[in-house]
Amino acid sequence: MTSSEETPSFRLAYVPGVTPGKWVRIWNERLPDVPLTLVGVSAAEASDALRGREADVGLVRLPIDRTALSAIPLYTETTVVVVPKDHVMATVDEVSAAELADDIVLHPLDDTLDWEDRPGRPANERPATTADAVELVAAGVGLLVVPQSLARLHHRKDLTYRPVTDAPESRVALSWLEDETTDLVEEFIGIVRGRTVNSTRGRPRSQARTKATAKDERADKGGTGRKPAAGKSAGKSAGKPGARTAGKSGGKSPRSGGSAAPKAARRGKPRRRP
Numbered sequence: 001m002t003s004s005e006e007t008p009s010f011r012l013a014y015v016p017g018v019t020p021g022k023w024v025r026i027w028n029e030r031l032p033d034v035p036l037t038l039v040g041v042s043a044a045e046a047s048d049a050l051r052g053r054e055a056d057v058g059l060v061r062l063p064i065d066r067t068a069l070s071a072i073p074l075y076t077e078t079t080v081v082v083v084p085k086d087h088v089m090a091t092v093d094e095v096s097a098a099e100l101a102d103d104i105v106l107h108p109l110d111d112t113l114d115w116e117d118r119p120g121r122p123a124n125e126r127p128a129t130t131a132d133a134v135e136l137v138a139a140g141v142g143l144l145v146v147p148q149s150l151a152r153l154h155h156r157k158d159l160t161y162r163p164v165t166d167a168p169e170s171r172v173a174l175s176w177l178e179d180e181t182t183d184l185v186e187e188f189i190g191i192v193r194g195r196t197v198n199s200t201r202g203r204p205r206s207q208a209r210t211k212a213t214a215k216d217e218r219a220d221k222g223g224t225g226r227k228p229a230a231g232k233s234a235g236k237s238a239g240k241p242g243a244r245t246a247g248k249s250g251g252k253s254p255r256s257g258g259s260a261a262p263k264a265a266r267r268g269k270p271r272r273r274p
Helices: 021-030 046-051 130-138 148-153 183-192 205-238 240-250 260-267
Strands: 010-014 036-040 057-062 069-077 079-084 143-147 159-163 170-177
Touching: 010 046, 010 183, 021 036, 021 183, 046 057, 046 069, 046 170, 057 069, 057 183, 069 183, 079 130, 079 148, 130 143, 130 159, 143 148, 148 159, 170 183
Parallel strands: 010 036, 010 057
Antiparallel strands: 057 170, 069 170, 079 143, 079 159
8 A cells, every 4th residue: 555545635736825724724624634735836837737746736827728727716806006105106095007107017927917908118127026026116116016915925014005997807716637636626626615514515425425324314213203202292182181181171970961060050059948
């Protein structure tokens, strides 16, 4: 028996800005015997990491190369512009792409936003990473438009950000190899989709059958326990207890031929003395 069979494990790849902490916590609560390992990858490397089996599933940014991959969109992020705190745009609540026309807008090589026409003026060189671009914004070289989670990830005290109302948005998805939709992959899909622990959908088939069998057994026990009670209840409404009730209402002595009320009236009549 191999070590992987003795100790199953699960690997989750995730791109910068995505925070899988909540789902990891739920996984550890539901499957404490299956350790989950986090694998950090860049947005550009995510699809290759899944196809290369470096991870079982991945939290990726769309669009990606979908060759041999399945993907479930999870949520969409707001796009923001990162600016120095003393910039004029820091004084407003939101901006449009047209308002960036006079500024240099940095375009890092790892940018995932799908622009048709990029706003602003291009810089002489493209920064290698988003982190490098943030440093250039702090140095006053230009501005940066990114998904909000990346602005938070690279937060600096001297920078702030504002929503860009008409910019393309970033979509985060869960992706995995189509041909390797294992029971553990189904379990993680259920977790990110918010299925409860009692849901059999997405749960390994053996566990689902066990839960269903246990439910049927409880139902059978409950049913056999209720049948005598139903029979007893029927007896009370149509059997001897009903006859005793009728006897009480008609008096104790069958010789009287009447009810208890007339007997009480005769007992109160005065007798004549001889």
